[in-house]
Amino acid sequence: MLKNYYNNQILPELEGKEVIVAGWVHNIRDLGGKKFLILRDATGIGQVVVDKDSPAFKVANELTQESVVRIKGKVKADKRAPRGAEIHAEDIEILSLAKVPLPLDVSGKVKADIDTRLRERVLDLRRPEMTAVVKIQSVVLRTFRETLYNEGFVEIFTPKIIAAATEGGAQLFPVIYFGKEAFLAQSPQLYKELMAGVVEKVFEIGPAWRAEESDTPYHLAEFISMDVEMAFADYNDVMNLIEKLIYNITQRVSEDCKEELKLLNYTPPTVKLPIKRIPYKEAIEILQSKGLNIKFGDDIGTPELRILNEVIKEELYFITDWPTMARPFYTKVKDNEPEVSESFDLIYKWLEIASGSTRNHRREILEEALKKRGLRPESFEFFLRWFDYGMPPHAGFGMGFARLMVMLTGIQNVKEIVLFPRDKKRLTP
Numbered sequence: 001m002l003k004n005y006y007n008n009q010i011l012p013e014l015e016g017k018e019v020i021v022a023g024w025v026h027n028i029r030d031l032g033g034k035k036f037l038i039l040r041d042a043t044g045i046g047q048v049v050v051d052k053d054s055p056a057f058k059v060a061n062e063l064t065q066e067s068v069v070r071i072k073g074k075v076k077a078d079k080r081a082p083r084g085a086e087i088h089a090e091d092i093e094i095l096s097l098a099k100v101p102l103p104l105d106v107s108g109k110v111k112a113d114i115d116t117r118l119r120e121r122v123l124d125l126r127r128p129e130m131t132a133v134v135k136i137q138s139v140v141l142r143t144f145r146e147t148l149y150n151e152g153f154v155e156i157f158t159p160k161i162i163a164a165a166t167e168g169g170a171q172l173f174p175v176i177y178f179g180k181e182a183f184l185a186q187s188p189q190l191y192k193e194l195m196a197g198v199v200e201k202v203f204e205i206g207p208a209w210r211a212e213e214s215d216t217p218y219h220l221a222e223f224i225s226m227d228v229e230m231a232f233a234d235y236n237d238v239m240n241l242i243e244k245l246i247y248n249i250t251q252r253v254s255e256d257c258k259e260e261l262k263l264l265n266y267t268p269p270t271v272k273l274p275i276k277r278i279p280y281k282e283a284i285e286i287l288q289s290k291g292l293n294i295k296f297g298d299d300i301g302t303p304e305l306r307i308l309n310e311v312i313k314e315e316l317y318f319i320t321d322w323p324t325m326a327r328p329f330y331t332k333v334k335d336n337e338p339e340v341s342e343s344f345d346l347i348y349k350w351l352e353i354a355s356g357s358t359r360n361h362r363r364e365i366l367e368e369a370l371k372k373r374g375l376r377p378e379s380f381e382f383f384l385r386w387f388d389y390g391m392p393p394h395a396g397f398g399m400g401f402a403r404l405m406v407m408l409t410g411i412q413n414v415k416e417i418v419l420f421p422r423d424k425k426r427l428t429p
Contacts, residue, residue: 002070007039007046012077012084019087021046022070022095024126025063027107035060037089038107039071044259045128047086048073056092066098066106066123114413121420121429132260133409133417136253140401140408141205143252144226147245153201153228158191160184160207164379171210173221184209187398190383192229193330193359196394197386200231205401215424217413218302218351218403222422226404229396234332234358235342238395239277239318242346242354246316247271253408266410269315275346276317283319286311296339297323305350316407320344329369332358346399348407356397363387 003022010019023041037048037060048071050060056071063069073089104112104120106127117124124130145155161177162185173184187208195202208225230237250271254261261267280300287294290307294300300308300319324333324341334340343357360366363384367377377384402414415421420429 006043007041008043008083010046010075010083010085010087014075014085015077017075018072018090019075020070020072021048021087023068024106025065025067025069025098027065028060028063037063037069037071039069040126040128042131045082047081048089049076049086050089050092054089056089059092059094060089062094062097063092064098064100065102066126067094068096068098069093070095114415118415118421118426119429125419128263130416132257132263133405133411134419135260136257136409137401137405137417139253139256140249140404143249144205144245145203147248148201148203148228151201151241151244153203153230154199156192156195156202156204157206158185158188158195158204163382171212173209173211186210187225188227189328189330189398190380192227192396193391193394194383194386196229196231196396197391200392202230203228213424217415218406220402220414220418220421220423223414223418224401226399226401227396228356228398229359229394231392231394233395234393235320235344235356235395238356238358238397239275239320239344239346242356242397242399243271243273243275246275246346247273249404250408264409264411268408269348271316276312276314277320277344278312278317279321280319280323280340281321283308297326299326302350305347305352309347309349315349317347318344319347325372327357329366329373329375330357330359331369332360342395344397346397348403351403351406352400353403353407354397354399356395358393358395361387361391361393 003020005019005021021039023039025037026040026045027038029036033052035050037050039046039048050056070093071089072091073087075085076088077084078086104116104123106123108127161175161182163182175182175184185208188204192202192204204227207222209222212219250268253268283300284294284296286308287304321340322343324339327341327343331341331343334342341357345352346354360369366384370377370380402417405417406412411417
């Protein structure tokens, strides 16, 4: 047995008990007559004391930071130690000796810039703050899934190598597929729509790719998308579902990740339901009242969202009813308002974290929408043909997982949140 206890199980009640722990040497403090090893494992930090007359003392002298060790010893209660107890080592086995010097200080005493951290990413991810982010991510994904399962949704997986652009844009990564050109999927959009015509309520959590030239703290070339599609629903139904998802996720993170949030020194926002909904036209009028040269049909970018956020004073809000031509071809037009679509963005302060709409479910309307955008319906025949065989009204959304994590961790750069980010400059590690 390599270990029989984790650090978070070393408590005063185990006084005098022999235990075996294992992990990484986070730090070493030499106090002459004894050494203090700060041991890190998946549950956090623990303290190991190595007395000078212990057989383990000689081995302790060989240790380096980030070496992996297995330690046998007895528990002793001490209020100064983490969780009020420490281990007095009787035996130390070096499982993997780390080289010195480390290219990055995992203990955090020496700060590193973002480029160094991403270059030395595995060490960076071992920092307690980053471990906290990884654990929060897991809670978010579990809650997202559980909420949707409870609502009757089915989890699906769609192709990530596709024959044509999902949304007609140019932000595609081409790949050679058995001698033919194909592309990495920008989103599961078209396939999840088709699956809503099979089992009605579906969701997917998976990778997507966009060859964006943007090099901002909020853009990635590869990202995790959280996608939902539901039949016999419109965009109001979808916004109601998002409210439930966001509320459940923030509640669960606040309750289950107290230690992780403490490490990050951050408190997630309190979600007040219902989340405010602001029509696009009203948002434009607010921005115009603030002196911005903006008109109907223009995009509302980050600078404009910052100003809008100052006016409405809401951390979370929807912008609804976007201009028809600002949305993809599959977006439904509002009845009696052809220039306005049944669509929305969910905004956190000034960051878009989700986007969705009611979808067109009639072939002739989809074909006309493609033509208006300068696209050839023939290129989308693999998608359109299924609308000849009974496609129900449906609606859905896509949510950027890393952007959602900005709201839940307070970290303002998605490259820090993603384990191994891919952007214009990074293809490794």
